[in-house]
Amino acid sequence: MASPPVSVGRPATIHDIAALCGVAPSTVSRALSTPDRVNVRTRERIQAAAVELNYTPNSQAKALSSGRTAAVGVLVPDITNPFYFDLIRGTQLQLKAAGYTQLLVDTEESDEVEASTLEQLRKSSDGVIVAASRLNDESLAAAAARMPMVTVNRDVDGVPAVIIDTPSAMTQALDHLISLGHISVAYIAGPVVSQSSARRWAALTQVAEDRGVQVRNLGPFAPKKQSGAAAADAAVHSGVTACIVFNDLIAIGMLQRLRERGIRVPEDMSIVGCDDIFGADFCNPPLTTLSSPIEQAGRVAVSMLLAQLNPLGGGGVRSRSVMPTHLTVRGSTTSAPGN
Amino acid sequence: MASPPVSVGRPATIHDIAALCGVAPSTVSRALSTPDRVNVRTRERIQAAAVELNYTPNSQAKALSSGRTAAVGVLVPDITNPFYFDLIRGTQLQLKAAGYTQLLVDTEESDEVEASTLEQLRKSSDGVIVAASRLNDESLAAAAARMPMVTVNRDVDGVPAVIIDTPSAMTQALDHLISLGHISVAYIAGPVVSQSSARRWAALTQVAEDRGVQVRNLGPFAPKKQSGAAAADAAVHSGVTACIVFNDLIAIGMLQRLRERGIRVPEDMSIVGCDDIFGADFCNPPLTTLSSPIEQAGRVAVSMLLAQLNPLGGGGVRSRSVMPTHLTVRGSTTSAPGN
DNA sequence: AACTCGCTGACAACCGGTTGCCATTCGATG
DNA sequence: CATCGAATGGCAACCGGTTGTCAGCGAGTT
Numbered sequence: 001m002a003s004p005p006v007s008v009g010r011p012a013t014i015h016d017i018a019a020l021c022g023v024a025p026s027t028v029s030r031a032l033s034t035p036d037r038v039n040v041r042t043r044e045r046i047q048a049a050a051v052e053l054n055y056t057p058n059s060q061a062k063a064l065s066s067g068r069t070a071a072v073g074v075l076v077p078d079i080t081n082p083f084y085f086d087l088i089r090g091t092q093l094q095l096k097a098a099g100y101t102q103l104l105v106d107t108e109e110s111d112e113v114e115a116s117t118l119e120q121l122r123k124s125s126d127g128v129i130v131a132a133s134r135l136n137d138e139s140l141a142a143a144a145a146r147m148p149m150v151t152v153n154r155d156v157d158g159v160p161a162v163i164i165d166t167p168s169a170m171t172q173a174l175d176h177l178i179s180l181g182h183i184s185v186a187y188i189a190g191p192v193v194s195q196s197s198a199r200r201w202a203a204l205t206q207v208a209e210d211r212g213v214q215v216r217n218l219g220p221f222a223p224k225k226q227s228g229a230a231a232a233d234a235a236v237h238s239g240v241t242a243c244i245v246f247n248d249l250i251a252i253g254m255l256q257r258l259r260e261r262g263i264r265v266p267e268d269m270s271i272v273g274c275d276d277i278f279g280a281d282f283c284n285p286p287l288t289t290l291s292s293p294i295e296q297a298g299r300v301a302v303s304m305l306l307a308q309l310n311p312l313g314g315g316g317v318r319s320r321s322v323m324p325t326h327l328t329v330r331g332s333t334t335s336a337p338g339n
Numbered sequence: 340m341a342s343p344p345v346s347v348g349r350p351a352t353i354h355d356i357a358a359l360c361g362v363a364p365s366t367v368s369r370a371l372s373t374p375d376r377v378n379v380r381t382r383e384r385i386q387a388a389a390v391e392l393n394y395t396p397n398s399q400a401k402a403l404s405s406g407r408t409a410a411v412g413v414l415v416p417d418i419t420n421p422f423y424f425d426l427i428r429g430t431q432l433q434l435k436a437a438g439y440t441q442l443l444v445d446t447e448e449s450d451e452v453e454a455s456t457l458e459q460l461r462k463s464s465d466g467v468i469v470a471a472s473r474l475n476d477e478s479l480a481a482a483a484a485r486m487p488m489v490t491v492n493r494d495v496d497g498v499p500a501v502i503i504d505t506p507s508a509m510t511q512a513l514d515h516l517i518s519l520g521h522i523s524v525a526y527i528a529g530p531v532v533s534q535s536s537a538r539r540w541a542a543l544t545q546v547a548e549d550r551g552v553q554v555r556n557l558g559p560f561a562p563k564k565q566s567g568a569a570a571a572d573a574a575v576h577s578g579v580t581a582c583i584v585f586n587d588l589i590a591i592g593m594l595q596r597l598r599e600r601g602i603r604v605p606e607d608m609s610i611v612g613c614d615d616i617f618g619a620d621f622c623n624p625p626l627t628t629l630s631s632p633i634e635q636a637g638r639v640a641v642s643m644l645l646a647q648l649n650p651l652g653g654g655g656v657r658s659r660s661v662m663p664t665h666l667t668v669r670g671s672t673t674s675a676p677g678n
Numbered sequence: 679a680a681c682t683c684g685c686t687g688a689c690a691a692c693c694g695g696t697t698g699c700c701a702t703t704c705g706a707t708g
Numbered sequence: 709c710a711t712c713g714a715a716t717g718g719c720a721a722c723c724g725g726t727t728g729t730c731a732g733c734g735a736g737t738t
Contacts, residue, residue, distance in 0.1 A: 011462055013724055024688045029726060039686060059463050060408065061724035063399040064693045080428050082617060085419045092418060092445050101463075104443045106431050123350055124398045124440075252621055278421060282591055284623035352694055363718045368696060378716060400694035403723045 012053035020049045032057070059101075071101040072305060073121035073128040075114060079106040081223060081249060082277040083294065084131060087152065090298020091129055098306055100126075109222075111135050111193070118143045126309055129301045130154065134193045148308045150301045153196045155320070160308065162301045164292040164323040165196065166274060167203035172327040173244050173272045173290060174207050174215070181339035182213075182242040182270060188231045188254070189219030190246035197246050200274070204244065216240065221250055228253015236263060241336045242270035248277045248289055255283055255332065266334035276328055285331030292325040351392035359388045371396070398440075410440040411644060412460040412467040414453060418445040420562060420588060421616040422633065423470060426491065429637020430468055437645055439465075448561075450474050450532070457482045465648055468640045469493065473532045487647045489640045492535045494659070499647065501640045503631040503662040504535065505613060506542035511666040512583050512611045512629060513546050513554070520678035521552075521581040521609060527570045527593070528558030529585035536585050539613070543583065555579065560589055567592015575602060580675045581609035587616045587628055594622055594671065605673035615667055624670030631664040 014028040021028070023042065031038040031046040038046070049055075063069040074091050076084040088104060095102045103125055107114040111134045121128050127148030133140055137156050143149065144159040151161045166173075177185055187204050190197035201217060208215040218234045221227040223246065232254040235243050245251040251273035258265050265271055265285055273280060273289035280287040300321050307318065353367040360367070362381065369376040370385040377385070388394075402408040413430050415423040427443060434441045442464055446453040450473045460467050466487030472479055476495050482488065483498040490500045505512075516524055526543050529536035540556060547554040557573045560566040562585065571593040574582050584590040590612035597604050604610055604624055612619060612628035619626040639660050646657070 015724075025724085026689075026726080027687055029724095030687090033726080037686080042687080056459065056462070058403075058724050059459075060399050060402040061693090062726080064397075064403055064695085065724075065726045067693075067726095069399065079431060080424045080617070082421065082424070085421070085424065089418050089445065092443075101442065102444075103440065104431075105441075106428065120395065120398075123395065256621055278419070279618040279621065282595055282618065282622045284621065354694075364694085365696080365719080366717055368694095369717085372696080376716080381717080397694050400723090401696080403725085404694075404696045406696095406723075 012055040017049045071125045073103045073125040075105050075130045077109045077132050083275050086294040087298040090295035094299040094302035122147045127305045150305045160304050160319045162297050162321045164297045166290050166325050169290045169325040170203040171207050177242045181336035184240045185215045186218050186235050186240040186243045188245040192220050225249050225253040229257040232257035244272045248273035248275050248280045252283050270333040288330045288333040290325050291328045297323050351394040356388045410464045412442045412464045414444050414469045416448045416471050422614050425633040426637040429634035433638040433641035461486045466644045489644045499658045501636050501660045503636045505629050505664050508629045508664040509542040510546050516581045520675035523579045524554045525557050525574050525579040525582045527584040531559050564588050564592040568596040571596035583611045587612035587614050587619045591622050609672040627669045627672040629664050630667045636662050
């Protein structure tokens with residue numbers, strides 16, 4: 001088996017190919033990017049030479065001259081939050097399949113980092129996917145007006161979005177708790193700038209009113225495992241028998257804290273998380289949580305963005321996509337004490 | 340508070356600045372990148388104009404003309420493996436601090452994807468950090484000869500490397516088990532192409548011989564949680580009372596499987612993991628594991644790479660860096676049955 | 679045979695910067 | 709006052725592609 005020619009020295013350019021074939025560089029360019037524009041014989045000669053020289057186009061140059069970078073920025077607030085792992089993998093796979101490069105940036109939960117990153121990405125990418133933006137509505141809408149964008153878990157007018165959300169699932173979660181006899185429930189809130197958290201709280205109050213149970217709002221808490229300690233303490237102090245928690249990270253932190261304090265989960269306190277992240281199935285006890293197809297959300301976000309970039313398809317661009325979620329009952333919920 | 344000028348329409352270029360200031364574009368370029376080369380008055384005029392026009396350089400153009408992309412590729416075999424989260428965060432933070440962009444690629448545990456990614460990155464980045472390469476030694480060395488590279492957890496002659504390794508820690512792990520009375524121990528091996536796994540096994544056999552205990556090699560297993568089931572079954576079947584596991588992912592999978600099979604950890608079987616990933620502290624039981632400063636490893640890898648890129652500093656480039664690791668004892672290890 | 683038209687390839691401008699080289703200016707020095 | 713060199717700014721080539729335009733050529737039409 002003949003190994004492919006190993007490129008040695010400087011990578012080949014279209015000029016090298018042109019020289020080798022005795023044609024102009026522009027002909028080489030056309031032979032490779034718009035083959036119909038070139039005679040079959042010439043084209044084949046050029047393609048053979050390209051293979052022989054192990055030619056691969058210089059993406060910088062391509063970007064500069066064509067204006068398209070074949071790169072897409074993906075912004076997440078915290079790269080170490082397992083929630084984003086699956087999202088990132090989803091975007092990565094889908095982008096790669098479409099021939100795009102993923103530029104992953106951790107915005108460190110900061111709106112300023114997010115804004116400056118967006119500004120920079122405006123020139124170095126064809127579009128961006130922004131997960132859980134910490135920007136305010138105006139800034140986000142303004143940014144979206146200047147470059148193709150799809151948000152994840154953030155709904156702003158005029159900006160295409162993938163919502164992995166749980167208003168409907170919140171009903172399932174609360175009904176699950178109610179069916180177990182809980183009548184005093186706390187919502188452990190996420191960051192104030194998180195629209196997901198606000199949306200979940202809104203859904204929850206709505207359902208609670210319908211069902212005639214009490215739900216109180218505790219927090220806000222940072223979406224980190226460490227925050228679970230304060231959240232657990234607040235929950236215990238509030239006297240509720242069950243918590244619905246903004247995300248699994250905090251929920252897992254609560255589990256640990258409650259164990260330290262000798263409060264049994266689920267016997268003394270039931271916990272429902274959100275997202276079903278890595279770890280939710282093997283923590284102790286395994287977490288009852290609202291599962292969402294996160295990786296799929298990443299894929300959908302990419303599809304929506306690519307549809308914006310290449311509006312060839314007939315139909316208009318889908319501007320909002322809601323991912324279905326469902327309750328996964330594990331070991332962190334049971335009957336209310338005394339039931 | 341005056342908001343910064345919002346860039347509207349096409350982003351400003353040095354030509355716009357040049358026109359505004361009545362100078363040549365080259366002067367603008369110098370004023371911004373080699374300020375000493377330009378008269379103070381002119382420079383300040385240009386800088387003011389740059390701010391006013393909200394100028395940010397086009398990185399593509401910069402890359403094309405200067406040959407440096409200010410981007411660094413980071414290759415990991417599996418982006419959803421929590422081990423890499425911290426590594427990625429480490430590289431991301433350090434790269435951003437140095438003004439570089441991180442190009443993250445998931446090579447899907449495939450040597451082919453890895454090779455083609457490296458070839459592509461050769462032109463679109465200034466250097467690469469390759470974690471847990473699945474490439475053979477020759478290919479890796481060849482790739483490293485063609486572009487600046489630092490490997491993580493992979494030691495190949497002539498390629499600068501950060502080794503988060505555990506030969507010394509393996510001693511601690513085995514001695515820990517021996518002190519608990521275990522005399523029959525299994526090593527649950529990772530992928531055959533993983534040098535880390537081979538290195539750990541080598542260290543283990545060495546120590547085992549010194550101490551006069553039996554250690555057997557089981558596997559190989561894919562570095563995924565699901566592999567834990569097979570690994571657990573193999574361990575049980577082999578009759579050992581303790582396992583040292585290639586990584587925490589497999590170890591956690593084993594925990595789940597053993598629980599399903601009614602085998603108690605640690606009473607019936609002790610488990611020691613490697614890496615202390617997210618989840619190792621809250622699984623059930625919490626995992627005794629070899630902890631490593633993974634995020635720091637990422638930072639060090641970046642530092643070593645940047646030292647290669649800008650060899651200004653006096654001293655030679657450090658070509659190998661070993662991160663210290665230590666045993667973290669949690670709940671998955673205890674005395675051997677019958678002791 | 680003259681004319682038109684499509685196919686094909688070359689030329690050159692351009693994307694937005696960087697950089698080598700040269701001309702001018704100016705102050706300092708002999 | 710002539711000379712020299714440093715400081716400064718401009719010109720133009722270049723990085724590696726893309727793309728608009730045009731000329732040459734051959735085939736088809738009348």
